[in-house]
Amino acid sequence: MLDPNEDTEWNDVLRAKAIIPPREKEAEITEDTIVSMLEETIEKKVGGESGKKLEDMNLDELDELEDSEDEAVLEEYRRKRLAEMKEYASRAKYGSVREISGQDYVDEVTKAGEGVHVVLHLYKSGIPHCSLINDFMGKLAVKYPTTKFLRAIYSTCIPNFPEKNLPSVFCYFEGSILKQFLGTVELRGMNLTVEEFEYLLGQVGSITTDITEDPHREIKDKLLTELATGNNDW
Numbered sequence: 001m002l003d004p005n006e007d008t009e010w011n012d013v014l015r016a017k018a019i020i021p022p023r024e025k026e027a028e029i030t031e032d033t034i035v036s037m038l039e040e041t042i043e044k045k046v047g048g049e050s051g052k053k054l055e056d057m058n059l060d061e062l063d064e065l066e067d068s069e070d071e072a073v074l075e076e077y078r079r080k081r082l083a084e085m086k087e088y089a090s091r092a093k094y095g096s097v098r099e100i101s102g103q104d105y106v107d108e109v110t111k112a113g114e115g116v117h118v119v120l121h122l123y124k125s126g127i128p129h130c131s132l133i134n135d136f137m138g139k140l141a142v143k144y145p146t147t148k149f150l151r152a153i154y155s156t157c158i159p160n161f162p163e164k165n166l167p168s169v170f171c172y173f174e175g176s177i178l179k180q181f182l183g184t185v186e187l188r189g190m191n192l193t194v195e196e197f198e199y200l201l202g203q204v205g206s207i208t209t210d211i212t213e214d215p216h217r218e219i220k221d222k223l224l225t226e227l228a229t230g231n232n233d234w
Contacts, residue, residue: 095145097121097137102157108150110175117147117206118172122154122161129184129192130167136197143198144207171204179204188216 059082100108100120112118121137123130134151141149154161154168161168169181181187181200188196195215202209 093145094148095142097134097141097149097151100150100152100157102152102159105152105157108148109172112148112172112175114174116174118170119147119149119201119206120170120172121149121151122157122166122168122170123151124154124163124166127166129187129190132190132192133167133169133187133197136192136194139194140198140201140207144209147207171201171206173205178206 059078098108109118109120119137119140121130121133123134137149137151141147154163154166165182166184167187168183169187170177171179184190187200193215195211198207198209199211199214201207202211
C-alpha cells in the first residue's frame with residue numbers, strides 16, 4: 001500500500017500534482033521533549049519491576065538501581081532527591097501550634113522570615129467554633145510542618161479586636177497578609193470539617209494540599225443529586 005508520508009521521488013511527483021496530500025510534518029523535538037522521553041524511558045525500566053515511579057522511591061530504593069545501565073542518570077536523580085529532602089527538612093521546623101501574645105506578634109508574624117507561611121488563629125475560650133478551629137489547627141500543623149501555625153487570645157493580640165469576628169484566621173506570607181477569614185460565616189460554622197479547613201488554607205497558598213475541590217461543594221452536590229433522584233437513605 002502506498003505510504004503518502006514515505007520520502008520517495010515518486011511521492012514527490014504525486015504531491016506536486018496534488019494527487020496525494022503533503023507530507024506530514026514531524027513534531028519538533030525540543031529540549032523539554034528529550035527530557036520527558038528520557039524520564040519516561042527510565043520509569044518504564046523501573047516500573048516494570050517495582051511498579052514505582054522514580055519520584056515515589058526512597059533513597060534506599062534508588063541506591064538499588066545504581067547498578068543498572070542508567071547508573072549516571074539515576075545517581076543524578078538521587079542527588080536531586082537528596083537535595084530536595086534536605087531543603088524540605090530545613091523548612092519543616094514547626095509541626096505544632098504555638099500560643100503567642102501581642103508582644104510576640106512582630107517577631108512571629110511580621111518578621112517570620114523569607115519563604116515562611118504563617119496561619120494565625122484569634123480565639124476566645126468557651127466559644128465552640130474557636131475550639132473546633134484550634135483542633136483543626138493542631139492536626140494541620142503536624143501534617144504541614146513547613147507552615148507556622150499560631151494562635152492567640154484575641155484580646156491579648158490585637159487591641160480592640162471585635163469579639164463578634166471570632167473565630168478569625170489570618171494567613172500571611174513573608175509578613176504580608178494574604179487572606180483573612182473573619183467570623184463564623186466565613187469559617188462555615190460548626191459544620192466545618194478538617195478537610196474543608198485544609199481546602200480553604202490550600203486555596204490561599206498557606207499549605208500545599210492535594211484537596212483541590214471544595215469538600216463542602218461535593219457534599220452539597222451529592223445531596224442535591226440524591227434528592228433529585230430519590231436515591232437516599234433518609
